[in-house]
Amino acid sequence: MEGRGMEKKLSSAAKSFSPSPIQQLSLLAQRCNAINLAEGFPDFPAPLHIKNAAVSAINSDFNQYRHVQGICEQLAKIVKQMHGLDVDPLSDIAICCGQTEAFAAAVFAVIDKGDEVVIFDPSYETYEASIIIAGGVPVYVALDPPHWTLDPDKFIKSITTRTKAVVLNSPHNPTGKVFSKNELEIIAGVCCTKDCLAITDEVYERIIFDSEKHISLASLPGMQERTIITSSLSKTFSVTGWRVGWAIAPPFIAAAIRNIHVKITDSAPAPFQEAALTALSSPLEYFESLRKEYEFKRDYVVQLLGGIGFQILFKPKGSFFLFAKLPENCLLSDIEYVEELIKQAGVVAVPGCGFFHANFSGENSSEAVNSYHKKYIRFAFCKSNDTLAAAARKLGKPVDDSGCLKIN
Ligand SMILES: Cc1ncc(COP(=O)(O)O)c(C=O)c1O
Structure with missing residues (x-):
């Protein structure tokens, strides 16, 4: 045509x-x-036990719009175990269509025209698009090769009075970097003193090597109240096509994300939300x-x-x-x-x-x-x-x- x-x-x-x-x-x-x-x-x-759970959910007719509250309860338990954070499953979590939608909805919830959002470079490609659609301005801070280290001076210089949020992806695509405790403390310190939000992408939280430990930025002092955690089932359970993810945030931000999610997609796929319950309860x-x-x-x-x-x-x-x-x-x-x-x-x-x-x-x-x-x-x-x-x-x-x- x-x-x-x-x-x-x-x-x-x-x-x-x-x-x-x-x-x-x-x-x-x-x-x-x-x-x-x-x-x-x-x-x-994908693992058989969760595929079976999805098949059984379809056969049990979980095939309509649906919000599975049990996922939030399971996520709250996991976040407590992994990071020591207290999260209210009723108010602090939004289930979305993958991390991609959770991130976009988070950006739409907090970014206004002209707001600057800091992203560490190199970075996964999709962050920029949501920020631009929201009218925000991505500001890139180069990580230094070969170990992709954070230069505190470059980072601090990137912060202006218009900076609304900092995006952190750790473990990191494309480099495989895991931000160190020291780097996270620098980021947290800047967010707290400059009153910025943090939006994290933690989809690789379970894929971590040697003696490394995944530390969520939200677990650092003063950060839970200003951090939106995003993640999903995609990588941990080898189900990138299922499109089940989440945002965990302070209650008023999580409520805004839930609202935006309902307006743009209504709900994540119902049978895969049911299977998410099984996936998230997998043994250690x-x-x-x-x-x-x-x-x-x-x-x-x-x-x-x-x-x-x-x-x-x-x-x-x-x-x-x-x-x-x-x-x-x-x-x-x-x-x-x-x-x-x-x-x-x-x-x-x-x-x-x-x-x-x-x-x-x-x-x-x-x-x-x-x-x-x-x-x-x-x-x-x-x-x-x-x-x-x-x-x-x-x-x-x-x-x-x-x-x-x-x-x-
Ligand atoms: C860093 C990162 N975040 C998010 C995603 C996408 O996650 P989801 O499938 O949950 O939307 C990817 C996929 O490659 C990724 O590498």
Whole structure:
């Protein structure tokens, strides 16, 4: 259908979301039938006990609009156990359609036109969109490579009288960083003294390696009253398509989020909310075995990619992503490298540039070409061991003199 001239009708927010080069790479990957280490969802089955719970909920006719209060009670217990926080299941929780909607509803609940929202860079892509739709202004603070450390001075300088909120994603996509206690204290200190809110994204809270511990920012002194926690079933239970997530916030903010959620989607999918009750009541062994399996996969891809010349300057401490730096002396950009990976090795991953937002000069200047923003590739290891082994066979090629994959 011809829609000439109709682009003028688009909102300025919609016009600002242009398709990225990554979408073209996805098409190329599909044409080449490449092994997918790009997307952040598992290619292995979800746990049987929760699939059965969903099937049984459908068969029991939980198929209409529904708000399952039991999830809030279970979440309140978990947050108490994990973080020592007292949360009222009746007033402090909003069940939404995944973390994505919980985050958007949280932003719509608290962000007005012109409010600034600080985001650490690199970052997961969806935060910016909700902030822009709400009329807010994302302000990026670069984390310092190679360990993606928070520079307190840069952070403090980013705060103005218009700063309304700080977004914190830990464990972090794309780097696998887990913010340290010290970094969290810095963020909490700034939020409290500058009277800012925090919106956290904790979807990888259970996928954490070695001796790391996930600390929720809300558990730091003075923070529960100014933090909106968002998370979901998606990653912990390998059910990214179920779309069940939540926001946990002080009562008046949680009420606003619930209201917005009702206005835009009414309710999360009813049978999957029922199954969420079973999922969230899983025994501790479930979470420990999930953690161990991902730790094994993390070690596997670290060894694999390190073995073919990638610079593994930071071993992920959480999440299921490895943000690997291109081989030393490699003259290709991240996008060019991924194109070669697809064409020559039949493996697709995500060029890192899509996760960086902080300004860096001139697209084509040598500074831009050599900038670290164009030197990282994100590999997702939330894949079956068979998929990882198949990728290893395809990638098991020696590197050439310039440190790039040897091209036959
Ligand atoms: C950091 C982060 N937050 C949120 C999501 C999406 O969560 P949900 O499926 O609950 O919307 C993802 C998915 O990749 C993610 O990486």
